[in-house]
Amino acid sequence: KQWYQRRVAITAGVPRSTSILFHLNALFVSALPIWLFWRIQQLELDTYWIMFAIVTLVSTFLMSLAYKNVKYQLKHKIAQRRHAGVTVEVLQQVADATSDKKKAVKKEKDDRVLFKKTEVADLEATHFSIFYNNALFLFLTIILSFYILKNFTPGANYLGSSVTSACVVAFMSTGAN
Secondary structure: OHHHHHHHHHHOOOOHHHHHHHHHHHHHHHHHHHHHHHHOOOOOHHHHHHHHHHHHHHHHHHHHHHHHHHHHHHHHHHHHHHHHHHHHHHHHHHHHHOOOOOOOOHHHHHHHHHHHHHHHHHHHHHHHHHHHHHHHHHHHHHHHHHHHOOOOOHHHHHHHHHHHHHHHHHHHHOOOO
């Protein structure tokens, strides 16, 4: 029971810095289609700025949600796969640090392994989540805007391709992998 409580305490929630990273990445990737439609589809910024702002905010929210969902799903899988390597590394560090002191307590070793494993899994899951969701969003936006919605007016094309891409990415992030 104590091990489970330590594990929950270490793995609970998304840290504030990660949340800020997610929101900034989501804002950046959600704003990229503005350039695409401004330069290629000739949508003027001063005419469509309200639509650009609303669509960017909606897409930012949905992308941030997708980042968090994918990170949560991947974190435990990565932690399981990295367990052996992290355990060897941490035990080597503990052995080097306590060579002249008394032997480290097993609970302390387990805590260090759990903390390091969680840290490694968190970092890998965060980066992969950002990469995967950004690539999927941009791919869907390009496919929708240049192939599926190409006969729509540029404003409707932007609205449809950006919001649909963000919705699909958010929806796909909720599924079990």
